[in-house]
Amino acid sequence: MAQLIAEVSRTFNEFLLLPNRTRTDCSAATVDLSTPLSRYTADEAPAVELRSPFTSAIMQAVSTPDLAIALARNGGLSFLHHNQPVEDQAAAVRRVKNGAGAGPSEGDGRHPGRLVDAAGRLRVGAGINTHDYRERVPALLEAGVDALCFDSSDGYSDWQAQALTWVKKHHPEIPVGGGNVVDGEAFTFLAEAGADFVKVGVGGGSICITRDQKGIGRGQASAVLDVAAARDAFRERTGAYVPICSDGGLVHDYHVALALAMGADFVMMGRFFARFDQAAGAKVATRDGFVKEYWGEGSNRARNWQRYGQGGRELVFEEGVDGFVPYAGDLTEGLALTVAKLRTTMVSCGSTTLPEFRSTARLTLVSDQSFQESHANVDLRTTPATAS
Template structure:
């Protein structure tokens, strides 16, 4: 038995001490770019992101729609592996079919649907136009468009079919899949379009380009894209069926893989990493984890992991610590693993990025994680709250929530991630099933998070994550200091807060 001479600390137990803010510390000069894969010290990584946020490998979080939105914002999504190989590969392909500026059509309806149904759809989605396809799917045969300008609920019979008021395809400007974003935007402005459908030679809808995305594209100039300007996407794998799953995901176009496990310090992860290296050499990149100390980091780095995830039991829906008694406070885990990473880089000349996974309930926690040395973070609850997550939106007690469940819950039944001695079912749960408050658009929330992270770095005198890692000064928080972290008055309700 060995007892560590430390207190296990969370990210909430630290505050950053401000540094000198110099004239070059402005939001425009702060660079949040980070490497996602191992690289020689002093050389650029083969895969980088402009926004160091990735979505968790969870069925309640990472869908093609969210992956596209996050890539537009400069981050990366990891499609979950708790599904058949073909289904996961299809999700990866759905993301790779889209290029920067080309949006997945998420508001679709059949021509036989009623005007009342489309009105309800547009109201609930807070949109003003829907795409009409023969089967109501994002990639069905394109039939037309219908917007709130095409009918009025008090003037037109809401029982009438959408086909009676829609603008048919033959009267609309469309574009082929070969069109560039620049050409698409020219069509939009020349023809005064709100929506430009991209339709293939067979009449099937491939994507849409929205006029309102023009400013979004200008604001987020650093989309995560590959050499062909397709959005980058990651995918989770496990240590059971990796010989079948990994080739399928590589064929589908996955840019980055990650072994999805609650505890990554195992020979099974080393075997999976060896399979990738032996089969693909350096052509396929794969991360591993999760770990909480430098020993485990070194084991996975030596085995060839391209990045290592840090964190056990710190997730908002994780009960591993309660159920198994293992884990470590996220701050303590990062401090130990960061020291191991830096020692490994000094010894080998190879830098292996770290992903902070868990214990991140606020934007301030993210800032502390970056200050402690994390290169990027992986978020579940954060992304589950948004429109783009696949979880259902529900109303509970007059407020809107998104459903959210852990991969260790019986709802997910992710046996490949939480193996309790064999069999095809979970012996006990290591996660819960519940709700998180609905927060609206991913685009708006990620922009807000980026603004907060940049503001924190400016206050600390940093213009990039490497300098932030090196120069940040942190202090442990006492109980009394913790109590003063929030306002001590009764806050006034703000307009728009009701029902949210």
């Protein structure tokens, strides 16, 4: 008989944060959004620490070199997609590290919050897979990559554990993430295999239809809460802190705050970044304005032979769709608005650091009626005509 998990599978929409006391030293200007990307202990600092808790998804439609440069200049990190020849992905890494405006120009003071390595070059990550990692990882390291992440819709597998173990044995200097998972048991499995961070989320992405197609997944809020508890237990048992990344289910800006309050160390987003100029999708004019093309890595358009082993042929069935997202202009301007909202939320919760936010945040469940109460309840269409 199947095991039944009694807890309801919950989404971010089902929660709100309660305000905490805002101290006089707590303001948007004093909020520190730095957060570890990789595993660390009390005696050893993380190899990579983000200046801002944002990473872009391992997707063709999202993480281009241009987007990686823009995001690193704003304190985050992109993971360049791996659904391409090793040489092309390595060239993309080199472009971020050494070209297209990166390198010496990063010291001119225009981007004070930028994420750089010890040599002052912008940091960049790359996605890898469990098929050709023995060839791909050395090439990416030679190109100067700062972090790697295995890309799988379901990371709770012996193949990923074996691949993680190989990377950590042969290249222990490079941080490498695992995932995706939705429960504490799977987190512990990957952490023990050597993962330096673990991505959380199955089926919650805006372009993902895994739950419709396979009936597999979990509400993102429930998944983050469960994995965060396992991460804390792993730290108590081993002394190692393995950060977790909330990947998927982030529909509104405030969902980022909820994910971080629930225990995520940073978030990964696809749709959010696909809207910007720096993403790969074409900008298309419509009657109502501009949109950008956006497609999932599990869609036929992606031809993701590395994930599905189809050799470039049509997929047996899709786990992602092909669509459009509203165009949002330049990444720097769009991300700044989201960061401003996150900072003010943290202030209302009496926190100036992400660890403090996680440890003191108070959450309440939301009924359908209180969810409706959260939205504007006036006629926003036009100004009424003046009576004659």
